Amino acid sequence: MTEAQGGFRGWTAARKGSWSRLRFTSLRLRLVVVFGLVALTAAVSASGIAYWLNREAVLTRTQDAVLRDFEQEMQNRAGALPQSPSQDELQHTAGQMANSSQRFSVLLVAEDASGKTVYGNSGALDGFSLQDVPASLREAVNEEQTVNSTNKYAYHLYWQRVVNHGTPYLVAGTKVIGGGPTGYMLKSLEPEAKDLNSLAWSLGIATGLALIGSALLAQAAATTVLKPVHRLGVAARRLGEGKLDTRLRVSGTDELADLSRTFNNAAEALEKRVADMAARDDASRRFVADMSHELRTPLTAITAVTEVLEEELEAETGSMDPMIEPAVRLVVSETRRLNDLVENLMEVTRFDAGTARLVLDDVDVADQITACIDARAWLDAVELETERGIHARLDPRRLDVIMANLIGNALKHGGSPVRVAVRESEREGAEVVIQVRDHGPGIPEDVLPHVFDRFYKASASRPRSEGSGLGLSIALENAHIHGGEITAANSPEGGAVFTLRLPRDASALMEETEEGDKGKGDT
Numbered sequence: 001m002t003e004a005q006g007g008f009r010g011w012t013a014a015r016k017g018s019w020s021r022l023r024f025t026s027l028r029l030r031l032v033v034v035f036g037l038v039a040l041t042a043a044v045s046a047s048g049i050a051y052w053l054n055r056e057a058v059l060t061r062t063q064d065a066v067l068r069d070f071e072q073e074m075q076n077r078a079g080a081l082p083q084s085p086s087q088d089e090l091q092h093t094a095g096q097m098a099n100s101s102q103r104f105s106v107l108l109v110a111e112d113a114s115g116k117t118v119y120g121n122s123g124a125l126d127g128f129s130l131q132d133v134p135a136s137l138r139e140a141v142n143e144e145q146t147v148n149s150t151n152k153y154a155y156h157l158y159w160q161r162v163v164n165h166g167t168p169y170l171v172a173g174t175k176v177i178g179g180g181p182t183g184y185m186l187k188s189l190e191p192e193a194k195d196l197n198s199l200a201w202s203l204g205i206a207t208g209l210a211l212i213g214s215a216l217l218a219q220a221a222a223t224t225v226l227k228p229v230h231r232l233g234v235a236a237r238r239l240g241e242g243k244l245d246t247r248l249r250v251s252g253t254d255e256l257a258d259l260s261r262t263f264n265n266a267a268e269a270l271e272k273r274v275a276d277m278a279a280r281d282d283a284s285r286r287f288v289a290d291m292s293h294e295l296r297t298p299l300t301a302i303t304a305v306t307e308v309l310e311e312e313l314e315a316e317t318g319s320m321d322p323m324i325e326p327a328v329r330l331v332v333s334e335t336r337r338l339n340d341l342v343e344n345l346m347e348v349t350r351f352d353a354g355t356a357r358l359v360l361d362d363v364d365v366a367d368q369i370t371a372c373i374d375a376r377a378w379l380d381a382v383e384l385e386t387e388r389g390i391h392a393r394l395d396p397r398r399l400d401v402i403m404a405n406l407i408g409n410a411l412k413h414g415g416s417p418v419r420v421a422v423r424e425s426e427r428e429g430a431e432v433v434i435q436v437r438d439h440g441p442g443i444p445e446d447v448l449p450h451v452f453d454r455f456y457k458a459s460a461s462r463p464r465s466e467g468s469g470l471g472l473s474i475a476l477e478n479a480h481i482h483g484g485e486i487t488a489a490n491s492p493e494g495g496a497v498f499t500l501r502l503p504r505d506a507s508a509l510m511e512e513t514e515e516g517d518k519g520k521g522d523t
Contacts, residue, residue: 031218031221031222031225031226032215032218032219032222034218035214035215035217035218035221036211036214036215036218038214039210039211039213039214039215040207040210040211040214042210043206043207043210043211044207047203047204047206047207050203051196051199051200051203054196054199055196055199058192058195058196059161059189059192062170062189062192063159063170065102066102066104066170066172066185066187067157067159067172069100069101069102069104070097070100070102070104070106070157070172070174070183070185071157071174073097073100073106074097074174074176074183075176075177077093077096077097078093078097078108078176078180078181078183079176079177079178079180080093081093081110081176081180081181083179083180084110084111084112084113085110085112085118085181086112086118087112087118087119087120088120089120090108090110090118090119090120090181091120091121092120093108093120094106094107094108094120094121094122095122097122097183098122098123102187104185104186104187105121105122105123105127105128105185105186105187106121106122106128106183106184106185106186107119107120107121107122107127107128107129107130107132107133107183107184107185107186108120108121108181108182108183108184109130109181109182109183109184110180110181110182128184128186130184132164132171132186133171133173133184134160134162134171136160137158137159137160137171137173138173140158140173141155141158141173141174141175141182141184142175142182153177155174155175155177156174157172157173157174158172158173158174159171159172159173160172161189167188167189167190167193168188168189168190168192168193169186169187169188169189170185170186170187170189171184171185171186171187172184172185172187173185225256228248228256228257228259228260229256231248231249231260232248232259232260232263235247235248235263235267236263239267239270244267244270244271244274244275245271246267247264247267247268248260248263248264250264285349291345295338295342296342299335299338299339299342302335303335303336303339306331306332306335306336309328309331309332310332312328313325313328313329313332341470344470344471344474345470347474348454348470348473348474348477351474351477351481356477356481358394358395358398358481358482358506359395359396359397360393360394360395360506360507361393361394361395361396362391362392362393363391363392363393363394363396363399364388364389364390364391365386365390365391365392365394365399365422365432365434366384366386366387366388366389366390366422367388368396368399368400368403369384369386369403369420369422369434370384371400372399372400372403372404372407373403373407373420375400376404376407376408378407378411378418381411381416381417381418382407382411382417382418382419382420383417383418383419383420384420384422385419385420385421385422386420386421386422386423387422387423390422390423390424390432391504392432392502392503392504392505393504393505393506393507394482394502394506395478395481395482395506398478398481398482399478399502401474401475401478402475402478402479402486402500403420403434403436405471405472405474405475406436406472406475406486406498406500407420407436408471409471409472409498410436410437410438410440410496410498411438413438413440413496414438414439414440414495414496415438415439415440415441415495416438416439417439418436418437418438418439419435419436419437419438420434420435420436420437421434421435421437422434424504425501430503430504430505431484431501431502431503431504432501432502432503432504433499433500433501434499434500434501434502435497435498435499435500436497436498436500437491437495437496437497437498438495438496439494439495440494440495440496441494441495442490442491442494442495442496443488443490443496448488448489448490451472451488452472452473452475452476452486452488453473454469454470454473455469455470456469472486479500479501479502482502482503482506483502483503483506484500484501484502484503485500485501486498486499486500486501487499
């Protein structure tokens, strides 16, 4: 792989990490979104209010100035016209009025001496006309009002804002006080509209900057708040992985610091509790191992004596007193049972201590099972269904222990005949599947989850039996050390079915176990 490819993959991984941190369900993204929405709402509200206030201020200032100038021009220039002016006089006066400081268009309407309505505007024939004035405004301007103490004039100045072809205008009209022509004014508000558009753009940019700033602020705040939470999550995962010495660095006096202290106290208490339990467990295992080891020496002597007594029982000379013969048989049986129990306890101790190891060999599974059955004289009670030539790399001794326990359990608690079937399976890699089925009543449903528990007895009323309660547990441990599994179930046709699955080659698991042990030693 080239450096460019490595850099691209690193960049891609970094982007994926960023997107995973900013997924919608993450607290970080929700904080950024909430900050952004609050900032957007505040900025839009402030910008809207500022725009509305500035708009009203600009338009009112311009409007007041224009109306004041128009009203003054109407009194000074239009008021100087004769009662019945000519069109030329109106045209000339309208032009003079339009040259005021506000530069608006003017339309004057009056009646000449003959009673004819004449017009004069500041823009020649194609300029401001009466059609440009809204009808409602014309009616208001021409409406004569009653003069009284509260209303000194019969006519007033009226104005209205209109939009024509996208351009805003201010239209106003009034009559000359004391009699005279009617005047109308048209003022373009396009400069003010451009100023307001510039203001809107400025406020929009300010809103965008505020939104970006709030997002950055939210990111910084989220980082500040979530960094301790992230460290707490990492520490909790490490604690869950068994690293009980994990602790958090505590800084500050806020709630997150209190949470870190609580986590450290909990981790310390958990580490102490686990250490105590491990110490007690080790002591218990050492006690069982030592007890089993110490029992082997006297058991060896007792076993030798019982073998001699058993030979006497089987002898035809009749040298054994019939009165003590039942007691001798009981001693022989219980000694054999005690010897098996001690051997099982030592085997369990090796599994618990992690010292059990595989001695692998290429075996014919069918031959190995046949040898197990033959060695225990079970040929008449067991039916073997298998093909020759199924080979696997396993530990022959441990396979013999597994099959002896499974078949012995089926013969003891099930019903004859016991059927053993062997087949190959390609599920999850090549493996050997061995099924042991009896024809008994099956396993009660409440017992099924506990059949592999140590010292578990299905009937509490019969705590004493020929078995130690360790056989199936040892069989399961031997399957696990191969990388296999044993499951128990009831057959639909009746009887219990134990299914053993073993890999065709346990070497890979053995190598992984050895590498794991080396890794533990290195750390």
